[in-house]
Amino acid sequence: MSDAHHASETGPQASAEAGAGEGRDFPVRPMRTRLYEQVAEQITTWIAQNGLGTGDRLPPERELASRLGVSRATLSQALVALEVIGVVAVRHGDGTVVTGPPKASRIVDAIRAHADRLPEIIETRDALETKIAALAAARRTDEDLARIHDALQVMEHDIDAGGRGVEGDERFHGAVTAAAHSLLLARLMDEIGDLIKESRIESLSQPGRPRDSLASHRAIADAIGAGDPAAAAAAMHSHVEMVSDVAVLRDGER
Known part of the structure; x- marks a missing residue:
């Protein structure tokens, strides 16, 4: 069974732990957009590639920022953009939770x-x-x-x-x-x-x-x-x- 399938089946906590595993790095794309927009696209691509669904948690922000090589401030802005368009919810005390798939083929299109x-x-x-x-x-x-x-x-x-x-x-x-x-x-x-x-x-x-x-x-x-x-x-x-x-x-x- 793949790590992605396992994360999807075992729920939010397992999803966060799976996100910390080896070989599950975020995809990196050439930057042609604002930094936070690029980070938002990387996060949604990672969500899709690893089979995360509604209710699954993303890894902690400190870990996400480290993996992506960006500041916590940039990551926070990317997560807010994703929250605004309905992809995640940032919940105090509960981390960042997936709420639904992006509604546009390119996440930057939805943000803009x-x-x-x-x-x-x-x-x-x-x-x-x-x-x-x-x-x-x-x-x-x-x-x-x-x-x-x-x-x-x-x-x-x-x-x-x-x-x-x-x-x-x-x-x-x-x-x-x-x-x-x-x-x-x-x-x-x-x-x-x-x-x-x-x-x-x-x-x-x-x-x-x-x-x-x-x-x-x-x-x-x-x-x-x-x-x-x-x-x-x-x-x-x-x-x-x-x-x-x-x-x-x-x-x-x-």
Whole structure:
């Protein structure tokens, strides 16, 4: 039985251990793309060659970086790109887990498609959520405020534990949207929910971003709690601008 077949059958832990075995080196290709894009392609090729499936773990990041001959920062960016397009999930305390096959013949195509649509996602999100925050400040109930603050606590606890606060972030924006009491705006936000999730993962993976995002969430919550639509809109606009500063939109290493 091949090592690849054995890894697939014996589950996540065996997959990680198999990844550390001899003769299972990552493929190396000529570099014609950004470094993190090349690394992402190497990782997905390795996943396919070794028969890893949904739920299987990749080797630890330190080991991956060493095998690929890249910095932990570059590897982290590659893993985030793969997470955004649905190939892996980076879970605090559980490592990097395969979630599905790439949806494009070349992984770089999928990464760049995400980068190409990101500015439009940001524009749409800013327009919708700024208005939603203003309405929430005018219409929120005590129950709405309780849900908003519960979401902040979830995010804070996750960040304190070393996570990125993704779930709490999602809950917070969902609670603010609900507090606006606008069915049509809620539907519009739902329509772009998957796209926002991509940008959320990308943003919260930037160094120091989770705590910065939490702080700007609190500013939004304070304005909503004070019943100040103008301040809530301004706080939300500033928040979207801040979280939109992501590595994929900057000039990368080539």
